Amino acid sequence: MTMKIGNIEIKTPIFLAPMSGYTNQPFRRLCKQFGAGVVYTEFTNAIGIIRENDKTLRTLSFTEEERPIGIQIFGNDADNLARSALYIQENFSPDFIDINFGCPSPKVTKKGGGSAILKDVNKVRKIIEKVVHVVDLPVTVKMRSGWDHDSIVYRDVAMAVEFAGVRAVTLHPRTTKQMFKGKANWDHIAEIKEQLSIPVIGNGDIHCADDIHKMFEQTGCDGVMIGRAAIRKPWIFSEYLASLGKMEWKLSTREEIFAIIQQHIEYAKEHLGDRVGGRALRPHIIHYLKGFPGASDFRRKISKLQNASEIAKFFQDVSNFLENRDK
Ligand SMILES: Cc1cc2nc3c(=O)[nH]c(=O)nc-3n(C[C@H](O)[C@H](O)[C@H](O)COP(=O)(O)O)c2cc1C
Structure with a gap:
């Protein structure tokens, strides 16, 4: 199963969702390693790009191995969004530019x-x-179903953006007012898939490989995008590929999970440096630790650690402790 965004061929149409505070370079690399077909940067303010704000521009860099990659921008002004898109094309050349109508x-x-x-x-x-x-570059859109229950606009918006030249649409079928409450209404995804000729990427409430199969079946969408589940388990992409028989994948031991965490820490050090990498890792580590015995105690300790090396050592100590305890 493949799909295209413009002329870009997507071999595995399983997307890592753009997530502010999470989809930085180390995390994208990790998800890519597990088989994510497409990744995005965190959303970026168009004005920060035009002003060439250092910190903003740093979040836009990526390596060739991350392709296909989309840079996502947000803003409220058409001129600023257009200027920032042109800046991105000229200076970063991602595979596509995504516009955020969903935050x-x-x-x-x-x-x-x-x-x-x-x-x-x-x-x-x-x-x-x-x-x-x-x-x-191809331009794509990521959106919600509407502002609230009284203004459900996904059909009109989907038609309007296709007509205006967008090359793919991602729909997270909740309203803005819903935030993350209730259930994503996959029927909305099925409806725009019927309506549009450009590819439709479905998003919302994927927890496991089985859900990915269900979303394809129930909506007919061209691609599936995974957000929060990838934070909890970046190996969800491998789970899916294994379910198709494309690879062997089984994660069974705590040691294996700890090895993935250590790999993530290494990538954070490599791409962001010890200090910034440590800061970027903290929210991820809290998610990894959920469900582990003693998680709240670990969380408290981790919040005091400053850099990636300290987090790596902490994990080694926890791993040794648990191993000895289980002997
Ligand atoms: C922490 C966090 C940050 C997010 N940041 C962005 C973002 O920068 N851009 C965006 O389009 N969506 C963002 N989202 C929304 C996700 O991309 C996705 O649409 C949403 O989480 C639903 O998918 P899921 O049920 O698989 O998590 C964010 C979601 C979370 C949880």
Whole structure:
């Protein structure tokens, strides 16, 4: 099963969702290693890019091994989004540029960005027309179903963006007001798949390989995007590939999970350095530890650690401790 975004061939149409605070370079590399077909940067403010803010630009760099990769931008102004898209094309050359119409965070929506744009389909159209006009790279959109139950707009927005030249749409079928509550309504994904000729990527509430199969079957979507489950278990991509018989994969022991965590720590040191890498790792480690005996105690200790080397040593000590205890 393959799909295309513009001319970019996607061999495994299983996407790692863009996630602010998580989908940095070390994590993308880890997910790629487990078989993620496509990865994205964290969403990036168009204005930060235009102003060439150092910290912002650093989050946009990636290595060739990460391809196909999308850089995701957000903002509320068509000109700024178009200028930032052109800057990205000229300076980073990702495989595609994704525009965020899905972020529900008040920090973004209060300024009219993210999913607040869904309130105005005309504005959506204008943004896409401008961006598509200035870049040659394929432009994609990631969106929610609407602002709230009284303004469900995914059908209109999907049609408008296809007409304006977008090359793929990802739908997380919840409203902004829902945030992450309730269930993602996969019927919305099935509906736009029927409606559009461009590829549709379904997103929302994938917990395991079986859910990926179900989403393909129930919605007919072209690709499936995984968010929170990949934070808990970046090996979910391998689980899926193994379920297709494309590889052998079984994660059975605690030692194997600890080895993956150590690998993640190594990548963080390599790409971000010891200090920044340590900071970037902390939220991930908390997720990895969920369900482990003594997790809350570990969490408290980890919150005091400053850099990646300290986190690596901590894990080694925990691993030794658990091994001795189980003997
Ligand atoms: C911590 C976190 C950060 C997120 N950041 C972004 C982001 O930067 N851009 C975006 O389009 N969506 C973002 N999302 C939404 C996810 O991409 C995805 O749509 C959502 O989590 C639903 O998928 P899931 O049920 O597989 O988690 C974020 C979600 C989480 C949990």
